[in-house]
Amino acid sequence: MNSMTIFGLVRLVIGRDVKLAMRRRADVLTILIFFVMIVSLFPLAVGSEVDLLRKMAPGVVWVAALLSSMLSLGRMFSADYLDGTLEQMLLVPQSFSMLVLSKIAAHWLMSGVPLVLIAPILGLQFDMPVESLLVLVVALLLGTPVLSMIGAVGAALTLGLRGGGVLVSLLVLPLCIPVLIFGTSAVSAITEGTNPLPNLALLGAILLGSVVFSPWVAAQALKISME
Amino acid sequence: MSWSEFFAMKGYALYIWGSYGVSAIVVLMEVILVRRRKKLALDQVRIAKLVEAEET
Amino acid sequence: MAINWFKYSAPSSFYALAGKLIPWFAWPAGVLTLAGLYIGFFVAPTDAVQSEAYRIIFIHVPASILSMFIYLVMAGYAALGLIFNTRLSSMMATALAPSGALMAFISLWTGALWGKPMWGTWWVWDARLTSELILLFLYLGFISLQASIEDPRRADRAGALLAIVGSVNVPIIYFSVQWWNTLHQGATMKLTGTSMHIAMQQAMFTMFFALWMYVIAIALSRVRSIILEREKNSQWVAELKEVGQ
Numbered sequence: 001m002n003s004m005t006i007f008g009l010v011r012l013v014i015g016r017d018v019k020l021a022m023r024r025r026a027d028v029l030t031i032l033i034f035f036v037m038i039v040s041l042f043p044l045a046v047g048s049e050v051d052l053l054r055k056m057a058p059g060v061v062w063v064a065a066l067l068s069s070m071l072s073l074g075r076m077f078s079a080d081y082l083d084g085t086l087e088q089m090l091l092v093p094q095s096f097s098m099l100v101l102s103k104i105a106a107h108w109l110m111s112g113v114p115l116v117l118i119a120p121i122l123g124l125q126f127d128m129p130v131e132s133l134l135v136l137v138v139a140l141l142l143g144t145p146v147l148s149m150i151g152a153v154g155a156a157l158t159l160g161l162r163g164g165g166v167l168v169s170l171l172v173l174p175l176c177i178p179v180l181i182f183g184t185s186a187v188s189a190i191t192e193g194t195n196p197l198p199n200l201a202l203l204g205a206i207l208l209g210s211v212v213f214s215p216w217v218a219a220q221a222l223k224i225s226m227e
Numbered sequence: 228m229s230w231s232e233f234f235a236m237k238g239y240a241l242y243i244w245g246s247y248g249v250s251a252i253v254v255l256m257e258v259i260l261v262r263r264r265k266k267l268a269l270d271q272v273r274i275a276k277l278v279e280a281e282e283t
Numbered sequence: 284m285a286i287n288w289f290k291y292s293a294p295s296s297f298y299a300l301a302g303k304l305i306p307w308f309a310w311p312a313g314v315l316t317l318a319g320l321y322i323g324f325f326v327a328p329t330d331a332v333q334s335e336a337y338r339i340i341f342i343h344v345p346a347s348i349l350s351m352f353i354y355l356v357m358a359g360y361a362a363l364g365l366i367f368n369t370r371l372s373s374m375m376a377t378a379l380a381p382s383g384a385l386m387a388f389i390s391l392w393t394g395a396l397w398g399k400p401m402w403g404t405w406w407v408w409d410a411r412l413t414s415e416l417i418l419l420f421l422y423l424g425f426i427s428l429q430a431s432i433e434d435p436r437r438a439d440r441a442g443a444l445l446a447i448v449g450s451v452n453v454p455i456i457y458f459s460v461q462w463w464n465t466l467h468q469g470a471t472m473k474l475t476g477t478s479m480h481i482a483m484q485q486a487m488f489t490m491f492f493a494l495w496m497y498v499i500a501i502a503l504s505r506v507r508s509i510i511l512e513r514e515k516n517s518q519w520v521a522e523l524k525e526v527g528q
Contacts, residue, residue, distance in 0.1 A: 153444075153448060157428060157441045157444065157445060158428070158431070161431050161432060162431075163431060164431075167427060167428065167431055170420075170423065170424050170427055171424040171428060171445060173420070174417050174420040174421050174424060174449075174452075174456070175448070175449070175452050175456075177417060177456055177459065177460075178452075178455050178456055178458075178459035181459045181460070181462065181463040182459060182462075185462070185463065202459075202462075206455070217444065217448060220444060221441065221444055224437060224440040224441050224444060225437065225441065227436075227437060233324075236335040236338075237329075237334050237335045238335075239334070239335045239336045239400055242336055242339065242396045242397065242399055242400050243335065243336070243338055243339055245396050246339045246342060246343070246392060246393035246396040246397065247339075247342060249389075249392055250342050250346070250389045250392070250393065253385060253388065253389060253392075254385075254497070257381070257382070257385055257501060258501070261501055261504050261505050261508070262504075264505065264508045265504065265507065265508045265511070267508075268508040268509075268511035268512045268515070269511060269525055269526060271511070271512060271515045272511055272515045272520050272521065272523070272526050273526055273527070275515045275516050275521075276521050276526065279516070279521075
């Protein structure tokens with residue numbers, strides 16, 4: 001394994017994690033169903049008045065995306081932690097942060113991308129116009145990786161703790177608030193006719209910032225938890 | 228200015244004394260909790276001493 | 284004369300030092316509070332716009348400033364503990380967290396009670412109050428993370444990392460809440476809209492120092508308990524006179 005280049009390692013880890021996740025497809029589906037269910041609850045709770053729903057749609061979809069990604073964070077490292085492969089991964093000659101980044105990418109592929117694909121369909125439930133659906137997809141594409149990356153730090157810190165699932169959300173949700181604010185205001189900007197670009201740009205900035213820092217921070221967190 | 232006027236705070240009594248009152252209560256609780264924690268810590272030390280005394 | 288910086292970083296010597304220091308912070312805190320309240324309620328004039336309601340400012344503003352200040356100090360101690368592996372710095376961070384959370388709670392409570400007469404509703408989604416609420420969540424996250432890890436060493440280091448990540452995120456959160464606030468509800472009346480009468484400023488500064496002294500005293504006594512809890516099996520603790528025979 002040591003003669004492999006960094007990108008070989010990234011490909012290997014992403015391939016492995018995706019394959020593992022595909023074997024237990026139920027987990028991926030449960031997150032998706034959870035996302036759809038939460039979004040569908042709101043019209044029942046709030047009444048089916050169309051213009052009210054259209055106004056609420058971005059917020060509802062984004063909060064549901066946030067909660068669904070919190071749900072799947074617990075599994076990001078725990079399987080490898082329990083059977084000891086995480087300790088072996090610590091010893092990899094290439095940079096451990098890149099390995100963590102590829103694990104985060106694999107997690108995003110299995111939990112973030114399905115949400116992005118299904119979000120427009122849910123948007124129709126809220127009678128959202130087409131262009132705001134487009135902006136919603138772009139915003140989610142920019143935002144969900146950040147949720148996975150910040151979530152990875154939380155998951156690494158609470159590795160192996162009982163009651164870790166709820167604790168991760170408590171640690172991570174406050175840190176995801178900027179993503180929530182810029183994501184929802186991007187979509188509501190387009191529905192009000194103003195330009196969503198500044199919000200998307202800020203989301204992109206947060207995404208780039210997290211790509212640079214969160215793998216290293218998550219790697220440190222893993223080292224702390226695995227001592 | 229008589230005391231009753233003072234406490235009335237021109238009708239804002241509820242808000243002013245509500246905020247100062249709760250702040251005072253919360254601070255008092257913290258002081259009590261910290262002192263209690265000190266006492267419990269000392270008890271733990273005494274227990275550790277006893278356990279060690281029995282072992283030797 | 285080379286100053287031995289690390290003389291007081293050993294828990295045993297710091298335990299004694301902290302014990303001597305606490306009264307030096309506790310008594311001034313009490314005196315300054317009385318002074319601040321006296322100036323605030325008897326010297327400061329009635330405000331033209333809000334008559335008496337503004338007097339809540341003397342507890343609200345110091346508590347808000349302190350809640351943010353303590354978070355940064357906590358993150359600083361946490362970073363020190365992580366980098367230099369000095370257990371005492373991590374203990375200080377752990378000791379500061381509850382006090383910071385308490386200041387955030389006081390700031391929220393007094394902010395809400397002040398919002399009622401001024402803006403007519405108990406809770407106002409004002410940018411500052413909302414950011415303060417998120418800061419309280421950050422504190423509670425730190426405290427519950429440390430509480431759920433048994434091994435003190437891992438708890439310290441995990442909490443430290445969370446505090447550092449949190450302190451990096453605080454400016455981003457403050458900016459995004461400002462952005463969100465101007466989006467939905469224009470800038471509300473600034474907290475200190477009217478020009479501050481000199482007595483009002485004096486009262487506020489006095490109350491700030493009073494609360495600051497108080498927090499130091501409380502944090503020092505809490506860190507002493509933490510030292511005892513962690514060093515309960517060591518020899519120097521057994522010989523403490525407080526422990527007795």
